[in-house]
Amino acid sequence: MSSDSSTGKKVFAVAVPIVLGIAIWLAPVPANLSPQAWHMFAIFAATIAAILTQPLPSGAVMLIALCVAIFTQTLTEAKALSGFASGTVWLIFCAYILSLGFVTSGLGKRIAYKMLSLFGGSSLGIAYSLGISDLIMAPAMPSVTARSGGIIFPIARSINTVLGSAPGESGKKIGDFLTMVCFQFTPITGAIFLTGMAANPLVSSLAKSSLGVEITWSGWFIAAVVPALVCFCLMPLLVYKLVNPELKRTPEAKVMGREALSQLGPMTTTEKKVAFGFLLALVG
Template sequence: MPLLASLAIGVLIWFVPAPAGVPRNAWQLLAIFLSAIISIITQPLPLGAMAPLGLGAAVLTKTLTFAAVFGDPIPWLIELAFFFARGFIKTGLGSHVAYAFITTFGSSLGLGYSLVFAEALLAPAIPSVSARAGGIFLPLVKSLCEECGSRTGDDTERKLRAWLMLTCFQTSVVS
């Protein structure tokens, strides 16, 4: 039902005449975009399915060209970072890297400094803050905190988790 509702809204906007001064392609893109956003919010399918469907609709209706939709490397860089993050979590590599960090840097201050240094090293190679912070450092910090016994929901989150999350947030804002 949510999928039909979002499609109905998109089709309705598609066939409403565009306001004066708004190109027809822009109006059609608005219809596709709103339909996709409503679908993402109501979740008839997961985000990973709805976003490509919206992009595909823009290409199939000739509202945008294939190159305009899929040609920019930045969204692909962000997507790749999130794929790496998922693999990082699923394979347990995050825990192994966390143990290496804990062994090497030991204290909470050392862990914080090491994350700042790693962020500074990766910033030129991965220019997207979203990709770096959400795709690489968040899974690493979550693994670090869990391995150090600081978990959300059991009153230990203030032990180390708050410090490392705040450090990573402030570092990603600056880098």
Template sequence: MQAWQLLAIFLSTNVGLILGPLPIGAWAFLSLTTTILTKTLTFANAFKGFTSEVIWLIVISFFFARGFVKTGLGDRIATYFVKWFGKSALGLSYGLTLGETLVAPAMPSTIARAGGIFLPIIKSTLLLSTGKDKDDPSTKKLGAYLIQSQIQSAGNSSALFLTAAANNLLCLKLAEELGVKIASPWITWFKAASLPAFVSLLATPYILYKIFPPETEETLNAPALAALKLEQMGPVTKNEWVMVGTMLLAVSLWIFGEAIGVASVVAAMLGLSILLLLGVVDWEDCLRDKAAWDTLTWFAILVGLASQLTNLGIVTWLANCVSKFLQSFSLSRLATFGGLHAAYFFIHYIFASQAAHIGALYSSFLAMLMASGVPGVLAALSLAYNASLFGALNHYSSAQAAAYYGAGFVGVPDCFRLGFIMAMINAVIWGGVGTLWWRYLGLF
């Protein structure tokens, strides 16, 4: 009875995440209250998610992202790439893509990268490089191309590094609840993602240039504008150097910390402590970060509910039922792998949040993949990569997509059309190149 009650509460939680009768944090808290009020879970079990190391790593990651924006370091790095590559629309797109990829592993908030760094750079560079106002057709066309390129590239850079998106960390935590423990997670994640992600990152700006071309091919003013902006910024400040050193330390510990007994969350705590002690970030900055505290609330609740469902055997039971159904069609393991991934990807059309989608369906799809014979590590990683990629599916599929769409350069029809086309291209690259690469690595 307890298991079925919890399943009913979990399903109603997910329906609320989709329909949005209340803000996501409020709705999750309502579900948590219901589990305690109905005695489905004890208070201690209901709040277990709040003690998760991964949840706190995600929250601290938001504060790191605030440091990047506050010091101007992220802006400086991106501006250098505009200076070096920005003589043409295609070059400018590649410069922004490389900048985003370089910043991503040390700035684990996709919306902070989009809204705090790259969207302002695109806007300022765009208007001055064309010499025309925002409403001019050629300016809008160039802006639409750059923004679409950035949205699609960000999905791949988020999939490339474990610490490039908070959602990645949530996926690994949910996988761990199902018994999938990944040794050296940062390195394993990067190694498995590297080849398909790099191929997609190289291909995306060029493919979009061909299927969604800007009217203005040359942006000769962009490098000069970037050089002027760097001159106005002046030399690298002390706080920027502190930010560089702290992030190098944190990333190094995220990569190699397991070998010396330093957990990822401890590395993040150490980094944040340094930033607080040296005044790069102050506690008021942390308190004002509503997104971080909201994420703590509803991520922790979703993780806690999913964990208890797993402990009660519901997820495994459902996965076995679906697995037997699929086996009745005599599908190969590869066909099942592809079919479940396609279903997981396109279900995202009904979600307006990557994290809500992951919290609702990641555990069950992971269990189904494992029940169909897919190795646990590959199933966990590939579903997590999938979750980064579907963030570019349309204008509401992720917070960063919504921020870019809000700039007013891309229309809704183009969002859906290009999102679907690039989804098919990513499916070919990640499904083809990725599968061969995973076989080579011994994961499949």
């Protein structure tokens, strides 16, 4: 029964984008719109639907959409592949590769647990340790999901479990505070760096194409670092006053950080390579 259900889901995932794309493609072209533009919209809609239904990984879906646009002559090869000539595209691609390295090698967790072992003696200390970890990883991890969902929030949840603070009434101990702070840290750290989140390079690209303003990685950082760091320092204090967690001192969190670091052991060769690549990328 489960096999039939799985097969049905796969068929649905494949059928939806195909049917949607064909339906739009064959529909009458609206007035004042060229057939090429309408066909491009059909490919775009089918691509978005495929990303949502996930018949294949998103990267494969995008490549298939690119091939369809070229083979149907909706776009010329030059136009379809023009994005690969953009330095911003390669910048964000390299950052995503480093992002995967931080997650798969365990370096991201090591950084977070190290900060926790140093500053986790109080609820505010835990908050800042998680925020500093997010800040360290932000230049190399443009995926907010990878940073927060893959590293920071799981550690915060483990801390809440150790301290007996689950969603609900016990969340008032410290869980509500940590969850809110981690959520607010993400847009702050993401705004500091051009590669802090995926939307930033898009803004840079639009500024260049629309206004003729070229925003470099260092230029973005210089403009954003002061206001963002002010927010970084003040936000946890404001949330601390508003939420007022019951647990003020948290020596257990420091112990948890030390124990997690000891379980990870010394830095592996892979972690060192990722760290070296990260530093090299920043210098570059």
